[in-house]
Amino acid sequence: MVGGTCIKFGDSINTDVIIPARYLVSIDPQELAEHAFEPLGEAVQNRLRQSKVVVAGVNFGCGSAREQAASCLVGAGIQVVIAKSFARVFFRNSINTGLLAVECPDAVEHITDGDSVFVDATEGTVTVGSDTFHFEPYPESLRQILDAGGLIPYITQHVVAGRR
Secondary structure (H helix, E strand, C coil): CEEEEEEECCCCCEHHHHCCHHHCCCCCHHHHHCCCCHHHCHHHHHHHHCCCEEEECCCECECCCCCHHHHHHHHCCCCEEEECCECHHHHHHHHHHCCEEEECHHHHHHCCCCCEEEEECCCCEEEECCEEEECCCCCHHHHHHHHHCCHHHHHHHHHHCCCC
16 A cells, blocks of 8 residues: 555646656656656645645646656655546556556545545555545556566566566
8 A cells, every 4th residue: 555645736737747858868766856847836846745646637647758757756756646547658657667557536536635645556446534436456467567666677576587
């Protein structure tokens, strides 16, 4: 189970808002995290740094297909993104960087900015206070990638080491 305090955004949060293109010269998650959500201002950035969960509406991560949009959130300490829906490339980049991305529209409707939110990817639940919402649990193959910290660590641990 992962989670904590959330910061909530609206619909169609674009990768240019998550991490502006001028910072894409870096692949260091901590360095990128310094610029996460920069277009929305310092107050939003400070709230992001105090959060463990990002909650958003439809089409989170739309726009350019950049892995840094997911890795900057990892660098900022975000453990999970819960949205009504994701741009497919962002969803896959999240898994590949070890960031849990959960589609759960009912939970998003219920969650308020600043709530404590917890996710159990094995059981397929989002818990907010005494309320629990369900989503399709991740298949074992994706949970293994997430548990390893992303695709590269997973490959290093399983394929390169000779363990499948």
